[in-house]
Amino acid sequence: MKERFDNPDEPMQIFTRNAVGDFVEQDIYTCAHCKIVYKGKKAAYDCCRQYKCTLCGSNVEPHWAMCRGCMDSKRLAEATEIAAEEYTGPVYDDAQSLYYESLEDYLDAVDKEAREEFVFACTATRLADTSPARLASDIVENLLEHHHEDAAVVDYDGLVQDLKIWLAQQTAESWDVNYKKKIRVRDE
Ligand SMILES: [Zn+2]
Numbered sequence: 001m002k003e004r005f006d007n008p009d010e011p012m013q014i015f016t017r018n019a020v021g022d023f024v025e026q027d028i029y030t031c032a033h034c035k036i037v038y039k040g041k042k043a044a045y046d047c048c049r050q051y052k053c054t055l056c057g058s059n060v061e062p063h064w065a066m067c068r069g070c071m072d073s074k075r076l077a078e079a080t081e082i083a084a085e086e087y088t089g090p091v092y093d094d095a096q097s098l099y100y101e102s103l104e105d106y107l108d109a110v111d112k113e114a115r116e117e118f119v120f121a122c123t124a125t126r127l128a129d130t131s132p133a134r135l136a137s138d139i140v141e142n143l144l145e146h147h148h149e150d151a152a153v154v155d156y157d158g159l160v161q162d163l164k165i166w167l168a169q170q171t172a173e174s175w176d177v178n179y180k181k182k183i184r185v186r187d188e
Pocket residue numbers: 031032033034035036047048
């Protein structure tokens with residue numbers, strides 16, 4: 001990894017000579033440390049600069065404005081709190097990177113002392129909620145893909161009805177964390 005500097009030296013500007021021999025300023029600079037050439041002074045200055053978290057000042061990877069910890073805290077602080085008794089649905093524990101089927105499950109599984117202040121709400125997507133009409137249209141489109149232009153299916157509505165019954169039996173469900181909503185699981 002290359003060395004980085006908290007306060008890099010001033011980049012050096014490149015000049016060229018025109019036809020009559022005068023120096024002409026160019027918007028081209030070289031990094032004072034590694035001599036790589038950049039368009040624009042800022043890019044050259046940033047080349048070997050140590051990037052810092054704008055909130056806590058700790059070192060971060062190039063081009064990052066905040067460290068992981070500060071980003072997580074900011075996201076949590078900006079999330080809207082929902083009352084535990086008003087929430088039904090799965091929850092996500094950021095500290096463990098784990099999903100729980102319900103808030104009750106989380107509270108049962110994680111001891112009070114081991115809890116963070118909040119867990120995040122989740123959105124559940126159920127396979128059973130798939131639109132039969134949309135699925136039918138996907139199937140038919142797929143079936144007819146390699147047929148002639150006027151090819152069509154018969155009893156399209158029958159397919160939709162059958163899919164409706166079939167989809168209703170599906171139990172698969174996926175959860176996505178919703179970082180905009182949090183639920184308190186430990187007193188301050
Ligand atoms: Zn450099």
